[in-house]
Amino acid sequence: MEKSWVITDKKKVYSNKIFDVVSFCSTSPNKNISAEFYVLETNEWVNVIPITPEGMVILVKQHRHGINQESLELPGGVVKHTGETRLLDSAKAELREETGFTSDNWTYQGKVSANPAILNNWSYAFVAENVVKTHPLELDPEEDIETIEVHIHQLPKLIQSGQIHHSIMVAAIGCFFMNKEK
Amino acid sequence: MEKSWVITDKKKVYSNKIFDVVSFCSTSPNKNISAEFYVLETNEWVNVIPITPEGMVILVKQHRHGINQESLELPGGVVKHTGETRLLDSAKAELREETGFTSDNWTYQGKVSANPAILNNWSYAFVAENVVKTHPLELDPEEDIETIEVHIHQLPKLIQSGQIHHSIMVAAIGCFFMNKEK
Numbered sequence: 001m002e003k004s005w006v007i008t009d010k011k012k013v014y015s016n017k018i019f020d021v022v023s024f025c026s027t028s029p030n031k032n033i034s035a036e037f038y039v040l041e042t043n044e045w046v047n048v049i050p051i052t053p054e055g056m057v058i059l060v061k062q063h064r065h066g067i068n069q070e071s072l073e074l075p076g077g078v079v080k081h082t083g084e085t086r087l088l089d090s091a092k093a094e095l096r097e098e099t100g101f102t103s104d105n106w107t108y109q110g111k112v113s114a115n116p117a118i119l120n121n122w123s124y125a126f127v128a129e130n131v132v133k134t135h136p137l138e139l140d141p142e143e144d145i146e147t148i149e150v151h152i153h154q155l156p157k158l159i160q161s162g163q164i165h166h167s168i169m170v171a172a173i174g175c176f177f178m179n180k181e182k
Numbered sequence: 183m184e185k186s187w188v189i190t191d192k193k194k195v196y197s198n199k200i201f202d203v204v205s206f207c208s209t210s211p212n213k214n215i216s217a218e219f220y221v222l223e224t225n226e227w228v229n230v231i232p233i234t235p236e237g238m239v240i241l242v243k244q245h246r247h248g249i250n251q252e253s254l255e256l257p258g259g260v261v262k263h264t265g266e267t268r269l270l271d272s273a274k275a276e277l278r279e280e281t282g283f284t285s286d287n288w289t290y291q292g293k294v295s296a297n298p299a300i301l302n303n304w305s306y307a308f309v310a311e312n313v314v315k316t317h318p319l320e321l322d323p324e325e326d327i328e329t330i331e332v333h334i335h336q337l338p339k340l341i342q343s344g345q346i347h348h349s350i351m352v353a354a355i356g357c358f359f360m361n362k363e364k
Binding site for chain 1: 187189195196198199200201203205208210214215217219220221222224245246247248249250251253292293294295296297298299300301302304305323324326338341342344347348349350352353355356357359360361363
């Protein structure tokens with residue numbers, strides 16, 4: 001177990017509606033490092049691998065403003081619910097709102113740190129099996145999302161060809177296939 | 183091919199030694215969306231899957247200030263080189279500086295977008311085979327890194343148990359195993 005680093009002088013140095021930036025001094029337990037660090041503080045995220053009874057996966061394609069180009073992704077988004085079941089509740093809501101698909105067969109797959117060097121948040125992945133289209137889309141005003149169905153076995157090729165490139169989505173899909181190989 | 187969104191009013195709203203934050207208005211090609219977005223602009227990154235002739239992988243364990251806890255990762259870091267070979271040059275330098283290992287057998291594996299919703303940068307993954315310890319460590323003043331060797335087949339279990347959790351590292355390892363399965 002790692003000994004705790006000591007954080008001092010933590011302050012919010014920038015804020016907008018999506019994230020805050022904080023700065024602080026952190027000193028290592030053996031005190032040979034003491035430096036100023038900058039961290040972007042933002043929300044937890046969830047994403048879903050939604051699989052139909054026929055083995056098709058429902059993906060969403062949208063413009064991503066960080067890279068100013070399209071990104072083919074798993075459904076998901078910011079955790080908006082609260083309480084103990086907030087992750088699953090948010091995953092169910094994101095799948096329904098972005099694709100209109102729902103499921104009564106959910107499995108928690110695991111979590112990844114978004115980028116522990118400069119971000120504070122974690123992203124949680126779920127697998128939803130036997131998804132069916134039951135609802136209309138409910139997109140946020142800033143969302144323009146195209147739904148695309150691909151066979152589950154096409155996912156590694158879509159990553160290799162660069163069509164799926166969002167690191168958190170690639171991590172979730174990689175874990176899905178690594179878990180299957182056990 | 184996606185039509186271009188039109189960006190206006192782009193301005194730097196915050197800056198530190200690691201990253202900038204910019205804001206801008208972006209309008210969709212069909213003009214049904216026009217909104218303000220915030221993006222963190224930072225450097226390209228590289229990481230390396232370094233494999234010894236015996237099938238051991240060299241990992242690095244370090245404290246990560248975004249989550250204030252330890253993280254077991256592939257060697258890697260910010261691209262500091264320039265020019266056409268900057269990615270490979272930086273990957274070679276990061277491996278040597280963080281672990282003391284070098285290789286003459288490098289393969290480019292692919293890239294992922296760090297988080298295309300709010301970050302502008304990409305991370306590039308390399309596989310280095312037949313790595314051997316040839317150099318002393320050269321750590322930055324703020325780095326306190328422990329080197330750990332595990333067998334390549336242990337990587338999926340280290341992800342499943344949560345010891346390797348950095349999304350970009352999980353993505354790189356997931357791609358490595360998905361590519362092998364072809």
